[in-house]
Amino acid sequence: MEIIKIHTYLEYAMIGIFLYLLFSLVVPVLPAFYYPGIHVQGETAFLVVIIALSVSLYVNSIAIQRLKAKKRSSVKTN
Structure with a gap:
């Protein structure tokens, strides 16, 4: 049971981490592929990083809340 919890x-x-x-990394570079003349500003990339974080x-907080709720429901059923 402990291994499954750590795995989740x-x-x-x-x-x-993948979403971050x-x-x-990918979203600030995308406009350069579509419009080669446009360079992404440093502030725009910084804002995108903050939004991504x-x-x-x-x-992650939603995932942890779901895990806690699942843990509580499993404790109640046992």
Whole structure:
């Protein structure tokens, strides 16, 4: 049971890290592929990184709340 819990925490953490990397590394570069003349400003990239970090933290908090709720419901049924 303990191994499964650790596995789910790692899984949700990896999803959060993936979202953070996706938004911070891929999204600021996308306009350069579509419009080669446009260069992404440093402030825009910084804002995208901040938004990505907040989204990934929000996703992780939702995941942890679901895990806690699942743990509570499993304790009640046992």
